[in-house]
Amino acid sequence: MSGSRIPLDYETAKKLAASQDTGDRRLVASRADTQPEILFFLANDASAEVRREIARNDSTPRQADLLLCGDPDEEVRSGLARKIARLLPSLTADRVGQLERMTLDIVEALARDQAIAVRRVVAETLKDTDAAPPHLVQQLARDLELSVSGPVLRHSPLLTDDDLLSIIGSQPMDGKLVAIAERAGLSGSVSEAVARTQNEAAVAALLGNQSAQIREETLDRIIDMAPRFEPWHSPLVRRPSLPPQAAARIAGFVSEQLLKVLETRTDLPADVRGAIRSAVQQRANAGNPARGGAEPLGIADPAEEEEPKERPMDRARKAHAAGKLDEEMITEALTKGDRGFVLGALSLRAGAPLEAVDKIIGGQSARGVTALCWKAKLSMRLCRQVQLRIANIPPSSVLNARDGSHYPMSDSEMVWQLEFFGLKG
Known part of the structure; x- marks a missing residue:
């Protein structure tokens, strides 16, 4: 932290660090030009406010940061986590000296912290970087607290398809599945695994993720189940590059309002749009929207839709x-x-x-x-x-x-x- 622009000489800093006034000690603890030995001394200060400044100060020696890993004050550890996790992307593979090793030890300890808030800070800071230790990302991705694992599952470039498939196979909570389904550029194999869970929220998120690769056979399987999962209907209707056959099947069970949305899609062939237009008119005349398992609007479908099953x-x-x-x-x-x-x-x-x-x-x-x-x-x-x-x-x-x-x-x-x-x- 920058502190005052007026230089602080050693004797003045030493005197202020020993002051009975907490404000004096906080001032010294916050300054970037305070001598390392004084910062280390203040890492043991009785005031949590002083130790919080030490934890946030980029000039604090790493030995003092290591000491603050076990600080009883959660805000001290959270401030330290924010600073230390930010330093990781600057560590290159050929820099594995004592200072770098200590930095890694500190962030790994904070990633295991008992306080959710501390682990969350580490996860939020590391979620986008490709420079974090892979084992640390794996640990955060499997954290039982969604506010910790969610950002990493949703964004980390270090998670491979095999990692994601393993996590899906462990039957995680809904929120973790949703976070995976929302990943940019999700592969076809991971999309298939999400679809197979039949998790209502996760599959809805997958369908709404326009960058996710969804194979045609995966989409067909989702459409098979969709009549009994109403939250999937809107993202299905708006799914980019929707195959004509899929559009025809979807039109058999979505609401009249969504049918009108489907009708306006200019990327569908004229005969499909015409059949959808006819269905809109038929529903308007009947005043009774079709539900589940309708015929695919005059377009050949290899199999009849099954009746919706109870959830x-x-x-x-x-x-x-x-x-x-x-x-x-x-x-x-x-x-x-x-x-x-x-x-x-x-x-x-x-x-x-x-x-x-x-x-x-x-x-x-x-x-x-x-x-x-x-x-x-x-x-x-x-x-x-x-x-x-x-x-x-x-x-x-x-x-x-x-x-x-x-x-x-x-x-x-x-x-x-x-x-x-x-x-x-």
Whole structure:
């Protein structure tokens, strides 16, 4: 930081650094021309305000920065993270001296900080650079906190297709899938993997990402499922370079308003636009927009549209309302790999928002999942299967029943776990 333009001699700086006035010490701590040994001395100051200035000061010796990594004040560590992460892009491969090694050690420690705000600063600073250590980017991309992982998943040029496919395969929370789907220039293979999740928000984001490469067979698969996912309809209608056959199929199930948008597309062949125009008129006359599985407007389609299937959450709601959402039904869904239904069942039985359930399951925390199953009043036997089959927790990390059938944590521990995820016990 620049501080005053008037030079500060060593004796004056030393005197101010020992002053009882916090303002004097902050002034010295903020100046770029303060001697390194005085800055190091002030890194141990009793005032967090002084240490925050030291953390932000580019002239602070790296040894003092290393000391501030473990500072009890979160703002000190956040300021340090912002400064240190900014320095990484300037480190070249041939500069691996002690100073550079110390800089890397500091940013790696801050990327593991217990405070979300600190990790978020590191992620936001490094999200666009291609000079960060790849293992550090991998760590941030897999952070359980979306505000940390999201920026890296959305922007980092260091994440390869294999990295992204691995993360998608780990069944992350919705927000992570959305961040991946919004990446510029997303490849066809990653787009295919996003589509296969059938995640409503992520596929909508993928369709809205005009730079994403979506293969024709992937688009066909999305259109097969689209009648039961209304949020996909608008981005489908506006998707650039929409194949005529796809446009004809889409016209069979979107709303009258979107049908009119489709009709105005000048990139479609005249016969397709004519068929869409006829459909608009037919709906206007009938006053009853078609829903799902309509004929493709007189243009040959190799297969009929299937009737829209009920969404997993809707099926779970019906079963719950009928008093049939019991362990037997959930076990059957587990056996079939019906992940969406199991998540819906946990949400309804636990009285928890689906987003919170998805976050707990996606976090792969054996304790968090166990607490959720406890709140949903499931047996510990079934809870173990949820850990293994839905949360994908390794067998060695799964929590097992105590004394044959009892939950392994106390009620108070269970409540604490739920509160950690923002739920009431």
